[in-house]
Amino acid sequence: MIDPLQASVQIASSGLEAQSTRLRVVSENLANANSTGRTPGSDPYRRKTTTFTAEMDRAAGVRMVKVKDIGTDQAPFRVDYEPGHPAADSTGYVRLPNVNSLIEMGDMRETNRSFEANLQVIKQVRSMVSMTIDLLRS
Amino acid sequence: MGPVYLFDVASSHERWLSLRQSAISSNVANANTPGYRAQDIEPFNKIIEAKVVPVTVTSPAHITTGSSVEAQGMRKEKSWETVHSGNSVSLEQEMLKAGDINRDYSLNTAIVKSFHRMFMTSMKT
Numbered sequence: 001m002i003d004p005l006q007a008s009v010q011i012a013s014s015g016l017e018a019q020s021t022r023l024r025v026v027s028e029n030l031a032n033a034n035s036t037g038r039t040p041g042s043d044p045y046r047r048k049t050t051t052f053t054a055e056m057d058r059a060a061g062v063r064m065v066k067v068k069d070i071g072t073d074q075a076p077f078r079v080d081y082e083p084g085h086p087a088a089d090s091t092g093y094v095r096l097p098n099v100n101s102l103i104e105m106g107d108m109r110e111t112n113r114s115f116e117a118n119l120q121v122i123k124q125v126r127s128m129v130s131m132t133i134d135l136l137r138s
Numbered sequence: 139m140g141p142v143y144l145f146d147v148a149s150s151h152e153r154w155l156s157l158r159q160s161a162i163s164s165n166v167a168n169a170n171t172p173g174y175r176a177q178d179i180e181p182f183n184k185i186i187e188a189k190v191v192p193v194t195v196t197s198p199a200h201i202t203t204g205s206s207v208e209a210q211g212m213r214k215e216k217s218w219e220t221v222h223s224g225n226s227v228s229l230e231q232e233m234l235k236a237g238d239i240n241r242d243y244s245l246n247t248a249i250v251k252s253f254h255r256m257f258m259t260s261m262k263t
């Protein structure tokens with residue numbers, strides 16, 4: 001087992017990495033909130049989701065976090081009546097992505113909060129290490 | 139005994155605090171992992187009670203009491219909240235614990251430093 005303080009920094013950085021992947025997925029969803037298909041009746045953009053899993057790191061003997069997979073949301077698409085749209089089907093309805101910007105915003109805030117918490121852990125470990133080093137001074 | 143014992147306790151407390159910090163880091167990193175249960179380590183008073191005051195070994199027939207802080211069991215702790223996904227990490231609680239650790243750590247190093255200074259003073263004179 002490695003030094004627990006060093007392990008803490010590693011765990012927190014695995015958290016930072018996982019949260020940034022999540023933020024990337026959120027921004028993909030938001031950017032594609034109105035991406036429809038190109039041909040009549042084709043599927044629009046489907047919302048992506050991130051799942052995390054706790055993973056035992058054998059070298060450090062601690063539980064890190066990693067992104068398990070980036071899946072897709074199976075919720076139904078929004079439909080809008082717009083006969084002139086290139087992606088409209090024979091009845092004149094266009095299927096729009098199943099992205100809800102409010103949900104994405106909520107997800108983004110949660111990501112932000114978790115990221116901040118991980119940063120706080122790293123900050124604290126640094127201050128603890130410097131306290132120990134300060135013992136050698138004076 | 140005396141001051142030597144104090145440094146011993148201070149260093150086991152330091153090791154305990156580092157281990158606890160690593161448990162908390164794990165909790166914070168897994169704050170959004172479905173099904174993850176928050177963890178904590180055994181409280182320090184349990185460890186210190188287990189070793190009490192070390193008895194000096196003066197004969198090979200004596201048995202030693204207590205060991206250093208190595209393997210405390212990780213335990214599932216009582217959490218403030220459990221969300222729908224089965225995750226029981228409360229970030230507020232973890233931050234509170236992290237604050238506790240920081241304070242204890244600084245107290246610990248301050249004590250060691252001050253005793254060290256006292257040693258140094260007595261050496262100089």
